[in-house]
Amino acid sequence: MRVLPFFLSLFLTTALIICLNRQWGQTPIMGQFFSPQHGFWQNAEPVDQAFDGDIKLPGLKGRGDVYFDENLIPHVFAGSQLDACYIQGYLHARFRLWQMEFQTFAAAGRLSEFLGAGEGNALVKYDRSMRRLGMVTAAKASLAAMEKDPVVKADIDAYTSGVNAYIVQLKASELPLEYKLLNYVPEQWTNLKTALFIKYMAYTLAGGENDFEMTNAKAYFSKEDFGKLYPEAQDSVDPVIPKGTRFLPPHIQLKLPRTVDSLYLNSTTTVTDREDPPDPSNGSNNWAVSGKKTISGKPILCNDPHLNTTLPSVWYQMQIHTPTYNVYGVSFPGGPFVIIGFNDSCAWGITNSERDVRDYYSIKFKDESRKEYWFNGKWTEADQRVDTIAIRGELPLYDTVATTVFGPVMYDPSFTGYSTEASNKSYAVHWKAADSSNEMSTFSKFQGIHNYSDYKEALKTFKSPGQNIAFADKAGEVALWQQGEFPAKWKEQGRFVMPGEDSSYMWQGSIPQDENPYMTITNDPDKPDRGFVSSANQLPVDTTYPYYLGIDYPMYRGLLINRKLNNINSITAADMMKMQTDNYDVFAEMARPLLLRNIQDVRIDDVGKAYLKFFREWDLNDDPNEEAPVIFNYWWAHLTKDIYDDEFSKSGLPLKRPYESTLLEALLRDSAYSYVDNVNTPQKETLPQVVTTAFLQTMADMTEAGKEDRLTWAKNKDTWVRHLLRKSALSRTHLPIGGGVHCINAAKQFHGPSWRMIVHLTTPTEAYGIYPGGQSGNPGSPYYDSFIDKWAAGQYNTLWVMNSEEAKSPRVKWVMHFSGTKSF
């Protein structure tokens, strides 16, 4: 033995292995990661992979057969709803495990545990926000409500068993890629994780508000200016429930707080804390036309919920057939049932209500320990809990959170959100979704509804997030309910931070379910109605509705949808596809005349004139290869900045810029809108001056964009379907898709129509659908992104509602047979 070389060689080899066997910061464990038998290579599925199998699952009551079609969409034939839930859990885990778990970590405020603190501690702040908002408490409360319902309890138990049956047999080498990248392993699935996922959706859809910014605006601006910047009405809005609908007299008589003027509406207290609320345009479109307007005489229902366009997709498409129902649609990996879809009798689709159900109260604590707060004339004890936030690679953070009668304290001197400024104030939050509720019961029942009254009954347990749920059935009934449990509010309650020193500002109850806005359309040709229902997150009702609804509603998509549906008859499914993927920009339609009317030609050079001609002759479609939408977008952005920034930047406070509709309607009403003048210059600017200056700034942007090859609309807005970890290598980038925030085809940069569905309620049902993703969550699978190009091109897949005699059909590519094992 050569001692020295031996030990040197032993040392170097061992050192090499040790280096390759540990994580360096965020890197994977390289040796394991590269090993073709352990690492990422194991996730590279052969493109002709067979998905067949005989799978024995403990706890399965009967047998189940799953037929996969050429798009890897499972058609589940199960002996009971319980077995269907069990198999659904297994399939979700088989194809989407990492995503399912990751989303529940995001819900529970556990991202830093796996991803580290993030840039500028952003992930820790995110985690603290979610914990303080009460996501975990809310999920536990919801779970308790679900488990009280024996049907739902059994269903989620079965679902959880299905997920775990897959996890338990998973070998380390088969772990989804992301676990190998980030170096952790999946936990056991629990019913609580399903509840957390539901709360995550509630947060996404009903977690938004702007109370702090509005409080500041109210304090900073004069009453008159405030009214001009944040008006309570939109001139051209077309509400979900048409204007002029009569409403029931309110059952709840609201009592205004005695101090409402002095301590609330006229208060000039400001807030420096900053929030990072969910994307306010988490909206959607749905509509259903009655048979009176279709060529077949049968209703057509359409839905396209707008969510972050992510990979793996938030949706998993499937058919579930049991002895009692046959349902097709999209499910959420993370929970049982089909969420949006149709069965053999009915179809349903949902959009967000955008109601404000998250309000803040200013809390006066006795001292810095925050153990007692002033409430109804005496010091009252606050509950306190300590949250442990684990942070990868760092010591955990212990966060003490006080809970008041209003709800948990979201911000206090120890946590100012995303603000860098210190603050000595405390704000408690009351969020509707934190109250206990059983939404899963609604979806459980939806699988088997037969008619309008079943639908109406199934709705009742749905409390949060409030949704516009459109409905149509084969008997010809069409309906839409704005469903949820909404706090009954007096005018401007919760628009600003409310005083939290007595009970008079608390929510005084919920709007009774039968007072929620709704409309129904029958097939009766003699009944004079408009023949359709629709919603696109606009204001639900007109001002005769007896409760306060806030003002934060986008209106342009809804306007266009109603205009189109009013003007079309003898509708076919193809018409609906054309409409769902329509790029017409109704906001531009209204804004363009104003811009063109006010342009000062003398200040424009030849290049500018050429662009102006483009813009003037534009057909108002935000099409992928158009340049005019780019001009318009820059132009409007500069105009907004030039009009408001001089006043707004002076305040130094977090403020919200007025909505686009506010500026446009103000300028259309009055070209001498006072904000047009730049307060930083001695002279008084006019609208033509400002419009022209904004155009000249746009020209500079266009030159820049030309250099970067971003002159066409698709390249300029740059739509992605982005991996949940935001890594471009795992995303689909630079998609050639038009549309935008004001179009029915609301495809923005990272956000858009997450599932386009059209259901024609003929017999048999004719249905089409597509989502930006693929059935497999594995970036190494051809089914990871297999729908994306079609989705971007505005094409659809025909949805195949398989029947049990078609097991031998050539459309069936793979079969999984499930059976129970006796041992359990």
Place this chain on the structure above:
Amino acid sequence: MVVKFFVTTVLIALLSFICGLFLPWWSIALAAFLVSLLIPQRPLLAFFAGFLGLFLLWGVMALLIDLANQSILSSRVASLLPLGGSPVALILVTAFVGALVGGGGSLTAAFLKK
């Protein structure tokens, strides 16, 4: 000598493959060590036998997987790592990582035996 070299190389690859089915990834070092202990060679040759054995094993396995996968995953992972999205580069890096560890295992055995 040439035959011995190639037999060692093939045996290292074979044993590494079998170890990889049941043991952690670094068992390839043990496999190379064991084979080189049984078939003594000069240290430099032993190193190259281990190196080549693992280079071929990991490289060929990665290549076969990649062909069957039509480079779907390798092009994504090669963009995630700074490899310019090149599947070929990713296969070479994979082979090289295995080769270094295998070579190290063999070399250590050669010095022990000598």
